[in-house]
Amino acid sequence: MHCGYLSFLHIIIRKVTILFRTGITSLFGIEHPIIQGGLQELGKETLVTAVSNAGALGLLTAGSYENKQEFRTAIRNVRKQTDKPFGANITIGIRQPMDRFVEAVIEEEVPIVFTSGQNPEPYMEKLKRAGIIVTHVVPTVRFAKKAEIIGCDAVVVVGYECGGHPGLDDISSLTLIQRAVQEVSIPVIAAGGFSTGKSLVAALALGAQGIQMGTRFLLAKENPLNEKVKKHLLHLNETDTVIVKRSLQKPMRVMKTNTALQVVAMEGNDCSFEELYPYISGKSYKQLIHNGDIDAGVISLGQTIGLINEIQSVEKIIASVINEAKIQLHTLHKACPII
Template identity: 60%
Template sequence: MITTKITELFQIKYPIIQGGLQGLGKSPLVSAVSEAGGLGLITAGSYENKKEMMEDIERVKNATTAPFGVNIAIGIRRPMDDFVKGAIEAEVPIVFTSGANPEPYMEQLLNAGIKVVHVSPSLKFAKKAEKLGCEAVVILGYEGGGHPGSGDNTSLSLIPRAVEELQIPVIGAGGFSNGKGLLAALALGAEAVQMGTRFAVTKESPLHEKVKERFVSSNEEDTVLVKTSIKKPMRVLKSENSLKLFELEANNKPTVEELLPYINGESYKKLVEKGEINTGIISAGQGVGLIDNIPSVEALFQEIISDYQERLNQLPHISENE
């Protein structure tokens, strides 16, 4: 057990939180993360409608009595009103929001007694989240997969600033994949880490095995930022498709219609479900270079905590050469 403000807030054993994973953050992965002592998050965007999400929430409840939450990306793909209502109706205790401003949903979430956490790529937005009543914030560094924001500030610079400026607990995200990263985040003042890419490459993740293997064989240079032309930068795994998209944006001013063949939902579905790596794009953080296996979630937690403890025990023995 590692006790921090976040483990106490969420009543979890370890300060390790699963990131929002489009199409992957479903009951098998979520329940495994929570059962292992972390916080699993149902990813609302993975479902066609509220009913589907609520049915999967029920599967998590049947699989574990440990706390879990729902991740809701606002203004990314479609309206999230029904999914917010679904989280409330399902009496989920924790909701993570990301993307656009969560203010339209804050009153109803807080009135339902839900602990709200907002994912922010900057201190400016983190401060707004605190004023809105969020009980914690995730600070997402430039290294992170998915949407790291328009800046290029890393977790190393963002986390300590946020810890200094905010009164609520800070969760570090972006580049964290192992126990050394967890220790580093806590040393910077964070109360937990959120990992997306690392949990995508586990046995319980529904990601196709071919794609998992591609992640394992990748290094820290195998990601690229796309969708910059529409001011929605997204860090994804390098592939034939993502590099074509990168070149298109670098050399032209493409319309949204020209971007759609690369980023539409059908292409992503083929990638995730059928392993067609050169179709669609998939989020990946720079921490992908630290991933060298495909463990069960339980085994991954054992690896992370063992790695964390080993490095923690070494620190008192480190001294400057005389």
């Protein structure tokens, strides 16, 4: 009977492995359907290399680098440390012109580019002509459809729970991802609330073909985030985030701090962008992430922080997500057998 159970379990695990080979793993040439989020100032070589070496997709965040040459050097550094696929994340039209970074990924033959922020259409011809796989990050079904029309190969759909920019419609991942899958034919990657194996299974059940994790990788050992901030994050739960910048029509979910709450209060009093800027600027953000000054600025943080209770290596993070997903599928099979 024991041998029969082991045989049965082997069949289940084998089927689970097949389930995790999705359109996204095929498109990017990766082992696991997990993408690292584009973490401003944190999506750098050490983290990216670790994610890719662990079988997921690491993304270098272009906006973390001062100039084109610095970014090209980072790309080369990653390539020296991994022979696995990796990509670049380029946020368009937010902080600085991105033309030179687009040129860098083309010149360095980076195979995969994720774009976010404004419409990537002005860069699509150059990127596609270079044979680059382009994925755009969107907060609505309407923008997902537009991404497909302009030639994107895949789309990341970001729900309300996410850290960073959830868009103006406040629609949760549970509904938004299913709607996007109904409306587009390109692969959908789920983002916003995904940090565990159970959430990976949920994303696949919703019709997505992978997940993007940002908040989970904040607590990776390889993430250059200040250790004081990491330890602070360990004590937070799902209620410890807040939306700022609504008055600027650019809502952003961040860690709930005295500064973040002050920004919310100032917005309620119709303060101008110039008045808000010292609290939401890149300079104050760098003080937070590099110096560990929790109240210096604001940092993107998803509601899924409440599910993260340990600082781990990237390898352990990805292994735990995959193993939990397998266990969860086995549990579901026992509850509702299908073979």
